[in-house]
Amino acid sequence: MKGRGTRAATARTRVGGWAAAVLVTLALLATLLGGGRIGHATAASDGRAWLWSRTAGEVARVNPDDGRVERRREVTDARGHRVRVTQNDRHLLIHDLDTGRVSSLDLAGLGFSGRLDVGTRGDPHLVMAGTAAAVIERTSGEVRAVDPATLRPVGPVLRLPGPLAGGEFDGAGLLWVAVPRQGTVVAVKVTGEGAAVARTAEVAEPGRDLVLTVLDQGALVVDRGGRDLVVATGDGTRRITAPVPLAGAMVPERTHGPLAAVTVPAAGAVVTLGDVRQGGPVLSFPLREPVQEPAVPFAGKVYVPVRETGQVRVYEPAGRQSGVLSMPAGRGDLELQVREGNLFVNAPGSADAQVVGPDGRARTVGKYPHGPDRSGDGPAPPRSGWDGPPPVAAPPLDSIFPDPPDLLPPREDGGAPDERDETPADAASPEPVAPGRPEPERPAPGGSVPSGGSAPSAPDRPGTRPSDTESPSRRPTPEPTTSKPKPKPKPPPPARNPYTPEQVCNASSTGGYKVQRSSPFKGGRIYQLYSAKSRNNCAVTMKTADVGKGTNVWIRLEEQRGGEVARDSGTFKYYAGPVYVNAPGVCVRYSGGAAGASTSAGWANCG
Structure with a gap:
């Protein structure tokens, strides 16, 4: 496994390349696509979900009441690829993880209205709420608001100290992420003006290994270096002690309802919180076999996907098994998502999917037009009368379009903002600090620390520089001091495989x-x-x-x-x-x- 030093250097190198590439792409989209939305869709919540079929290279809208596929849409050049689907009731964001291409599908006419290339380096993550969307580069800590329809940029980039953990919207429209380097959790407000920090709360010592699941209100942060579970909301934080060590713990990116579940492979257990906002009751039960995906709570029960067998085991919070969902064709390839009161279990590499209602009843879904294909040869070609429109090419990209000047920070030497010097990959650069938390002390030239202790907090607009009218020669030289700079938080240790x-x-x-x-x-x-x-x-x-x-x-x-x-x-x-x-x-x-x-x-x- 690579050492942390190497990974940190790689992350620093990727930050510049990823940010530049995304800014270039986003700026181009703003020019090509304009500010208007293409088409309109009803805002009614109907409980339907779009599921990906890798073999067919298409997304399908499933009616949870009868398990029937109502609409289909082929995605150009995505057959056989790993794809992540993010949806609201107006748009569908289709993120091809193998190519880094993101397409926005307007659900009114099923036409592509925008396209974005986030690349395959780092850890880009797409999130979307009712009217807002954002791209989170979790490796570098950059958050960029985008228009859900056109995927064009909205406002400046918000820079947090990466790497980040988690990243989803809660029911109040706040985007929550954990900042392990600072031991904090951050709530971000995404609007038509861009992304801005709304709240920062301390949840652990700096440098701890944190994971996060977003709740209906707030987030649950798991400290994988101990037993602490911290619930963070707009009202404050609540600390809970887990019954088992949380090393290597896994949580779903989003938790719906009062029941929360933390899967701990190293302890061979699942920890449940019966009412996560009230702090309990806290229970645990053993895992019957090794698992590679987190348990998903839904309608008062816990669903544990076992990819090796193609099964989903259903447990009560105290550990009594109450059922099993079997999808043999989905062995090694199961995805679980809760969408508007239903649980969808999808095997992207097969024709298999199931939808579970609040009553626990499961319905089989036939994702392909001609019915489930058990032969493993994939779907048949579309027949006459197929309800999906033909593929529509998304708008093209021009990778050499420059960044818009209003999105670039001013130069200290007064030069034009688009005449930036290239910074060597190994050059030291200050690390961003989440607003609301003081920046760590940094040595001044010569090894001393500026008088006054710590540096000021991060500016309201990340990326801004001191005024160009202030000459560097006129700036006061900090007085030497005998105080020593505080050591930087130690990065979390490399993850170890919890299984033998x-x-x-x-x-x-x-x-x-x-x-x-x-x-x-x-x-x-x-x-x-x-x-x-x-x-x-x-x-x-x-x-x-x-x-x-x-x-x-x-x-x-x-x-x-x-x-x-x-x-x-x-x-x-x-x-x-x-x-x-x-x-x-x-x-x-x-x-x-x-x-x-x-x-x-x-x-x-x-x-």
Whole structure:
């Protein structure tokens, strides 16, 4: 795994490139698309949700009352891609994670009204409320308000100290993010004037490893370095102690309703808060098998997706299992979202989806026009009478269009704002500070600290500079002082994989598996295990880099007689597999990898 120093340097390099690229793209969109909206849609909330089908390369609108697909829309050049869909009742934002392209779909006429390219570096995240939308670059800490219809820029960039955690709107229209570097949670107001900090609250010591889920009002912050759960609202903060250590904890990006759930793979448990705003009751129950996605609370119950089996286990908050949703074709590929009083369970790589109502009743959804396709060959071509319009190309982009001058900070030397000097990637630059929290003391030239203790708070408009009329030579030189600068908060330690190969292999079988051999590669390690009880071999690819972040991971296990071959691949946060081969007295070999790196081992373990 890369060291923090390397990751920090990479993040600094990405900040400039990402910000410049997005600003260029956004500025172009403002010119190409103009300020008007294209089309109008009814604002009524109907409970319907748009689901992505990767094999078909289309989005489909599902009626939760009967599970029927009412409308479909093909997305040009997105078939086979990972796509994240963000919606309100007027627009659909389609973020292609493989290309970095974002398209805005007007739901009145199902035509594309805007396009934006956020790239594939860093961690760009699209969020949208009723009338507001924003792009959050969580690696750099930049928040940019955009028009939901045209995706053109709105106001200046808001710069927070990255990296950020979380990022969704609550029911009051506030965008909440956590700033681990400062140990704070920040509420951002996004309007037609841009994005601005509305509130900042301290929730942990600076440098703690934080994750965040946004509530109906406020946010729940999880300190993964201890047992603290902090509820932050406009009225203040409330601290709650979890019954288990929270190392490696996972939460959904958005929590609807009073019940909250925190999934803790390292502790093999799910922590529930019966009334999150009142602080309890706080309970926990054990996980039956390893999971790679957070549990999602809905209608008083907890839904735990198990990607390895294609199942969603349903629990009461105290841990009693009350049901199971089975989607075998969705193995390794399950997405859960709560939308206007319903829970949608989607397997983007298959025809399978289900919608669960508040009564707990599940309805099967046939996402393809000709019905569910169980053969794995994908959807059939559209037939006559298909209710989706033909693909409409989105507006083109010109990557060399310059930034608008009114969005650029003035130069200290009085030059034109678009005549900026290139800053070397390794040059030191001040880190932004969230408004409402004092900026840490910084050494002045020569190693001293300016008199007066700490520097002033961040300006109202991030990115502004001192007045051009003030000559640098006339600025007072700070007096030397004997006080020492405060050390910068330590960055959170690299995420460690909370699972072991024994846990993974033994959870899905009769047990008794022990490691026989392993092979490392950049970003992970492959393990082969054997069970004398079942006489089966097991193989699993365990991630050691990008742990907790969905990346492409694969594993393959083969026996020498040319018979059984087991394989698994997909977007996983912790591991690929387990895969099993029954080969008593026969040699086996394996191969696998993650994120472009791989390794393999020859025939062995022949007993």
